[in-house]
Amino acid sequence: MSSSTLPGMEVRELGTRQGLRLIELNIGAQHPASGHMRMIVYLDGDVIVDVDPDIGYVHRTMEKLAETREYVRVISTIERMTIIDACNVTLPYVEAVEKLLGIEPPPRAKYLRTILCEINRISSHLYGLGLGGIFLNHSTMYMWAFGDREVFLHLANMLTGARLTHTYAIMGGVRRDLPQGFRDAFEKAKRYMTRRLKEYDKIFFNNPVVRGRLENIGVLPRRDAILLGASGPNLRASGVEYDARMTKYAAYEELDFKPVVGEAGDALERIWVRLREIEYSLELIDRALKQLPEGLFFNEKYVKMAPPAVKHWIEKGRVRLPGTYIRLKTKPGEIITRAEMGHGEITYHLVSDGGIKPYRLRIVTPSARNLILFKELPKGHLLMDFPAIYGSLDYFPPEADR
């Protein structure tokens, strides 16, 4: 180092950008609060001028992998995109393939899918809330949300036999019937969670310090939310009444679904929408369990396909499918399906050439759509507001990178 340069801090100045002298700050890829991504934050003093999200660190070629696998095997691949929300992320794909196969799942299967989707949504929201807490250094919210998420992982485990990667919804229905004792376990979980939500309000949502950090931070006006294509709770917090569940897939039509809509569009409102959606999901599961129709949980056509030796499994509430099931052939065609995940709306565009594998599977995930908010929302806020905004967006890098 020559003696003319100042020792110590060497700020890389970008020259002038919008007439300001800026510091370029790399938050990530190795940073306590960056996630699997890098954000290049341009600072003028302590004020954020621009954010450049640099994603792709966890890109796993999901779309390409889907072209190399049979229709059923694709499910267990793509659910790894959003491992915390595995049923919601695979359901529209399954429905797309079902439509191309020309089969319809029995009503009981639709209800069971809905139940797992809502359980997944609750655990996904709790995950987001926990991270939203630790982004403000509120470790109690972090631990509480992750601890209570365990309750819903347990419920999912009861229903499907797996905590995270359920592969529950498959073409023609679901893998397992409702187990004995599930209703009681859910009743207990609902009572517990309702009580806990009140405690969340006390320690986190109504905490003056947390309110000070979140109120009027990262305001996304209704118009911008629509223009930028925000999705999920982030969209609804801005007062847009849109939820992909309103398109009435699975059993949402019979459940009389109504979205939770906020108004202010700031970080606090986004957290509020998530908290209320947890409440509402509990209610939806309750309704679904009450209205759950009797009957088969798997399409009759495939049940008949099964060899006699494994038929007794169906009576036990499980499917054992024949080897031919993996080589299902669809009609050639294209189809677009969508569903509401915990993070927002996911869209699949499935192209089939009549083979046993998808010809092309295009996936648009909610986190990929919400990514633009990282660029737009923090502008003009302080550096300290950046984690608050990140936490309120409930962004999940593996999902955005696919």
Next chain:
Amino acid sequence: MVLDIDLVGTISTYLGLPPELVRAVLAPLIYPGLGVFTVIVLFLIWAERKIAAKVQLRVGPYYVSKRLHGALQMLADGIRVAFQEVIIPLEAEKPAYILAPILSFAALTVAFAVVPGGPGIYGFSSSMSLLIVYAAISVSPILIILMGWSSSNKFSYIGAGRETLVTIAGEVTLLASLLSVAMMYKSLDILEIVEIQRQTDIIGLVANPLAALLFFIAALLLTDRIPFDLVLGEQEIVQGPFTEYTGVLYALTLALDYGKLYVLMLLFTSLFLGGWAPFDSVILGVVAVLAKTILLLLLAVFLRSVYARMRIDQVASVFWGRLFPLALLSFIISALVAPLYG
């Protein structure tokens, strides 16, 4: 029952040294200084983690020394850190980078020499000892800013900037609180302040609760406790000015905050809780001082399980807009209650 022991006298006759010198060495090194501080800080971090774990439905440190509920975890961590390689970044300004944490911790030990740890337990007495403690505490921000500068890291640099803001906001409140205390007792000598409280049987917390509150809040800010841990700010700036530090130097920076907290809470005990108030003997007095200090320390670290981090402009506006006017009010209270202490 007389439990008084004259340790200083015994050692000074044994070594043939003047008792003042023995006293001035023993206090900063053993009690209330580094020896006891090390034990307390190890206990405090363990207690902090255990309390947070209790609130957060977890177990907390457990595997190191299961029978003691993981109490030796911090010792294990300390040993690990002590043997860790000290990595100095190439771009760092080497002398400042290495010396700043050492000097700031050394400055802190000056405070240990003045703060009393019990009846007759102090390094040296001075009619200005309150100001000496304050001076020793307020040296460290300068060195922390130096750490941030010399690390040659943007996060460290921003952390140093935050330290500047925090120091100015916090020390004004702290100093105002200290001065209103001095006004109330009409003394700047900590030993004399404790004696005044013991003679009148009115502790400072009762006489001027506002000054005590301001002192406590300012202490939280100056020692980076949640909700005021702006300087560390993990989610934005990793570890603030200490981002690049490793090994022993990192341990020193960590101990610096706890050291400041310990000194300030000892001072709180002396100024507002009557020091060793109900007792006269050395041992009971020491126990009383330590018990009060540890309670205060636990209260300070408990806040971590309740609050998030406040935003930088909110901290500034709270301290300048709310607490500083209150500090002026505490001067008025001091003026009103001063006749209580004669």
